Each structure stands twice: as structure tokens, then as C-alpha cells.
Amino acid sequence: xxxxxxxxxxxxxxxxxxxxxxxxxxxxxxxxxxxxxxxxxxxxxxxxxxxxxxxxxxxxxxxxxxxxxxxxxxxxxxxxxxxxxxxxxxxxxxxxxxxxxxxxxxxxxxxx
Amino acid sequence: xxxxxxxxxxxxxxxxxxxxxxxxxxxxxxxxxxxxxxxxxxxxxxxxxxxxxxxxxxxxxxxxxxxxxxxxxxxxxxxxxxxxxxxxxxxxxxxxxxxxxxxxxxxxxxxxxxxxxxxxxxxxxxxxxxxxxxxxxxxxxxxxxxxxxxxxxxxxxxxxxxxxxxxxxxxxxxxxxxxxxxxxxxxxxxxxxxxxxxxxxxxxxxxxxxxxxxxxxxxxxxxxxxxx
Numbered sequence: 001x002x003x004x005x006x007x008x009x010x011x012x013x014x015x016x017x018x019x020x021x022x023x024x025x026x027x028x029x030x031x032x033x034x035x036x037x038x039x040x041x042x043x044x045x046x047x048x049x050x051x052x053x054x055x056x057x058x059x060x061x062x063x064x065x066x067x068x069x070x071x072x073x074x075x076x077x078x079x080x081x082x083x084x085x086x087x088x089x090x091x092x093x094x095x096x097x098x099x100x101x102x103x104x105x106x107x108x109x110x111x112x
Numbered sequence: 113x114x115x116x117x118x119x120x121x122x123x124x125x126x127x128x129x130x131x132x133x134x135x136x137x138x139x140x141x142x143x144x145x146x147x148x149x150x151x152x153x154x155x156x157x158x159x160x161x162x163x164x165x166x167x168x169x170x171x172x173x174x175x176x177x178x179x180x181x182x183x184x185x186x187x188x189x190x191x192x193x194x195x196x197x198x199x200x201x202x203x204x205x206x207x208x209x210x211x212x213x214x215x216x217x218x219x220x221x222x223x224x225x226x227x228x229x230x231x232x233x234x235x236x237x238x239x240x241x242x243x244x245x246x247x248x249x250x251x252x253x254x255x256x257x258x259x260x261x262x263x264x265x266x267x268x269x270x271x272x273x274x275x276x277x278x279x280x281x282x283x284x285x286x287x288x289x290x291x292x293x294x295x296x297x298x299x300x301x302x303x304x305x306x307x308x309x310x311x312x313x314x315x316x317x318x319x320x321x322x323x324x325x326x327x328x329x330x331x332x333x334x335x336x337x338x339x340x
Contacts, residue, residue: 045152070136075129077128077129
């Protein structure tokens with residue numbers, strides 16, 4: 001039985017792909033993840049490793065598009081979320097929300 | 113030119129998109145090189161992970177080690193009796209397996225060949241003998257017989273269990289990289305850890321065996337406990 005939970009970095013990559021919609025490929029995903037992860041820096045290699053791992057888990061699907069001149073005639077590999085990936089991301093977002101609500105509640109309790 | 117040079121190190125299965133991404137991100141040569149040096153090792157490791165079937169790898173390691181052990185048992189029992197003898201027998205196995213893993217990772221998925229298992233195994237033992245010629249690993253007789261038996265075992269194993277990327281793909285089945293877990297990864301890691309501890313332990317002097325083995329076992333136990 002495969003694990004259906006994702007780590008924090010995986011959450012960032014899934015979120016980046018979700019928000020980029022039809023334009024999710026290596027460079028754009030890396031730049032979106034770097035934005036989300038600020039102030040931490042993110043390497044392109046780490047993004048590739050995570051994309052491969054998420055694809056292995058069945059959360060993502062990928063395909064090669066046509067080559068483009070600004071990339072020296074090389075193709076882009078686009079990614080999209082699969083239904084399982086969306087479900088896992090939703091679950092982790094709900095958990096994060098619950099954590100945030102709890103933190104807010106405790107902080108409020110501490111103030112009063 | 114530089115792009116082509118870097119491209120050689122990137123596994124063919126992901127060369128196109130990785131080189132394209134690096135080109136798009138970097139205008140200058142220095143930036144391109146710097147980015148490539150930071151990125152390519154991750155790409156290689158990720159590809160190795162995707163193309164390696166850990167259960168088959170463990171079987172290959174076992175067959176390879178048993179071959180050298182049998183050769184040493186018959187032709188040079190004194191080597192096994194030596195303190196570091198069992199560890200020395202693992203060196204050519206380790207080299208062969210690393211080369212095999214890299215050969216699988218660098219195989220071009222668009223070019224299928226029936227000869228791939230033969231070529232990969234031959235390449236692995238060519239590397240073993242190249243290193244042996246530069247710095248002898250074991251007595252030549254054990255190397256020759258052990259390598260021959262290992263090649264035979266590995267060829268049979270690779271014909272029975274081809275590399276993940278070469279296995280037949282069902283239309284509705286999961287893709288090859290979505291590996292079907294026959295054995296839990298933890299069991300494989302534990303098996304490899306026990307084998308490693310026993311091998312290293314056999315090479316440690318008697319008066320240090322207790323502390324060294326204790327530290328190794330504690331280290332592995334802490335790793336597994338903290339991971340779960």
C-alpha cells in the first residue's frame with residue numbers, strides 16, 4: 001500500500017502546478033515554488049527530483065511538448081495534477097488550515 | 113558545444129527538457145555551467161532511483177557476492193580466513209552493481225535492444241577489470257572465475273527481470289516508474305543494512321569488533337526508529 005501523504009516541499013510543487021494550470025513546466029514550476037518558499041532558496045535539481053517522485057506516486061502526469069526556439073529548439077515537459085494529486089493536496093491543505101486555526105486559537109487564548 | 117558536453121552527463125530520458133530548462137534560465141555560459149553543476153547530479157540520482165528495481169538489485173548483489181565467495185572458497189580459502197577477506201570480495205560486486213545501475217539510468221528508452229542485458233553486464237565487468245588492472249582487487253583466478261559466474265547469474269536475472277524501463281507496458285496498467293512494491297522498502301533497507309554490518313564487522317580487528325559493531329547496529333537502529 002503506497003503512502004498517500006506529502007511533505008512540505010511536495011505540497012509546494014503540487015500547489016505551483018495547480019496554480020500554473022497549462023503552463024506548468026520545469027522553469028515555471030521552479031520559479032513559482034521559489035516564490036512560495038521564500039525566504040528559503042530552492043534549487044532546480046530539487047524540483048526535478050520532487051516532480052519525478054510525485055509522478056512515481058501517481059499524483060502527476062507529464063508529456064513533452066513541441067520544441068521552442070528560446071530553448072535552443074528543445075522541448076518542454078509539461079505537468080498536470082492527476083485526480084489523486086488534487087485529493088492529496090486538498091487533504092494536506094485542510095490539515096494545514098486546521099493547524100493554523102489551532103495556532104490562532106491558542107494565540108487568542110494566550111492574549112486573553 | 114558546452115551544452116552538448118553537459119548533455120552527455122544527463123540521462124537521455126530527460127536530456128531534452130533539462131537542457132531546454134537550463135538554456136531558458138541562463139543567458140551566459142558561466143551561469144549555464146553553474147546551474148548545470150547544481151542540477152545535473154540531482155537529475156542523475158533521480159533517474160537512477162526511477163530505473164532501479166531494489167528487489168532485483170538485492171538479488172543481483174547476492175548472486176554476485178556468492179559467485180566471488182564460491183570462487184574464493186575453492187581457489188583461495190586463506191583469503192576468506194583473512195580478517196578483511198569477506199569485505200574484499202564485496203568490492204568487485206559493488207563496482208559491477210554501480211555500473212549496472214548507471215547503465216540502466218543512461219539507457220535510451222527510445223532505442224530498445226534485445227542485447228541490452230548482455231551489453232550492460234559486459235560493461236559492468238569491463239569496469240571491474242579496468243579497476244582491477246589499475247589496482248588489483250583480488251587474486252586473478254578468483255576475479256576471473258567469480259566474474260564469470262557473476263556475469264552468468266546477472267544475465268539470467270536480467271533476462272528474467274529486465275530493467276524497469278524495458279518491461280512490457282500494459283495499456284491500462286501503471287507506468288513503469290510507478291513501481292509495484294513487492295517488498296516494503298524498509299525490509300530491503302534493513303536487509304542491506306544487516307549485510308553491510310556483517311561485511312564491515314568481519315573486517316574489523318577482534319578487539320574492536322564489539323564497539324564497532326555496537327555503534328553500527330545502534331546507528332542503523334536509530335535511523336529506522338527516527339524514520340518511522
